[in-house]
Amino acid sequence: MVDNSGRGEARGRDGGSHAAGDILRHAVWPGAATRDGRFVPALLVLTVVTGLVDAVSYLGLGRVFVANMTGNVVFLGFACAGAPGLSATASLVSLGGFVVGAFGGGRLHLVTEVPRGRLFATAVAGQAVLLAAATGIAAAGKPFADGVRYGLIALLGVAMGLQNAVVRRLAVPDLTTTVLTQTLTGFAADTGDRRRTARRLTSAAAMFLGALAGALLVLRADLAPALGTATALVALLAAVSWGYLRRRAR
Numbered sequence: 001m002v003d004n005s006g007r008g009e010a011r012g013r014d015g016g017s018h019a020a021g022d023i024l025r026h027a028v029w030p031g032a033a034t035r036d037g038r039f040v041p042a043l044l045v046l047t048v049v050t051g052l053v054d055a056v057s058y059l060g061l062g063r064v065f066v067a068n069m070t071g072n073v074v075f076l077g078f079a080c081a082g083a084p085g086l087s088a089t090a091s092l093v094s095l096g097g098f099v100v101g102a103f104g105g106g107r108l109h110l111v112t113e114v115p116r117g118r119l120f121a122t123a124v125a126g127q128a129v130l131l132a133a134a135t136g137i138a139a140a141g142k143p144f145a146d147g148v149r150y151g152l153i154a155l156l157g158v159a160m161g162l163q164n165a166v167v168r169r170l171a172v173p174d175l176t177t178t179v180l181t182q183t184l185t186g187f188a189a190d191t192g193d194r195r196r197t198a199r200r201l202t203s204a205a206a207m208f209l210g211a212l213a214g215a216l217l218v219l220r221a222d223l224a225p226a227l228g229t230a231t232a233l234v235a236l237l238a239a240v241s242w243g244y245l246r247r248r249a250r
Contacts, residue, residue: 051210101161121241
């Protein structure tokens with residue numbers, strides 16, 4: 001009698017490794033042939049950017065968010081109640097900038113009626129310009145006058161509002177890039193789809209890594225290096241997106 005248990009265990013291990021690799025591959029790059037697949041890596045990068053930018057705004061611009069508007073509205077309520085260390089003005093400036101950016105992102109699609117790929121490339125190019133401007137202002141160094149600080153908050157709010165509007169238009173499941181509430185709810189409540197579970201976990205990890213990197217840069221260096229990193233990531237996305245469109249047009 002031939003003992004096949006070793007080979008069976010090896011096949012089991014190989015099968016398990018293959019399955020795990022397949023889940024991760026579909027979470028990060030579910031296939032460029034699919035309608036949404038080519039956007040997944042880009043949206044994960046934008047999720048990292050969200051963590052970077054919110055670390056800058058919260059730790060360096062006075063406990064205000066420029067991407068997470070749910071938290072910002074909560075901060076506004078706290079500030080209006082007289083909670084120390086919070087600024088109602090900063091929250092309102094951030095909310096206003098975000099709405100302006102989201103309005104611009106919405107009009108970008110309606111006016112130009114561009115395909116999804118061109119819409120994304122145009123939006124991230126505009127976002128890179130806004131982040132570069134914010135980086136230049138931050139490079140002047142602290143302490144900031146109130147007008148400069150509010151200007152930075154507004155610029156970053158516009159950039160993140162633009163991002164949110166375009167990502168909403170793309171409507172790739174589980175990748176909103178700025179909020180994780182529904183993503184984590186789906187992870188906990190819908191456990192049947194391993195590929196979507198992996199994508200949700202990857203999205204949460206991307207946000208965490210962005211926030212961690214942003215906090216380390218702000219606390220150990222300054223705002224400009226953190227914003228410069230976010231700018232470089234978005235500029236790279238813009239370059240890759242426009243390059244992809246040019247290749248397809250040939």
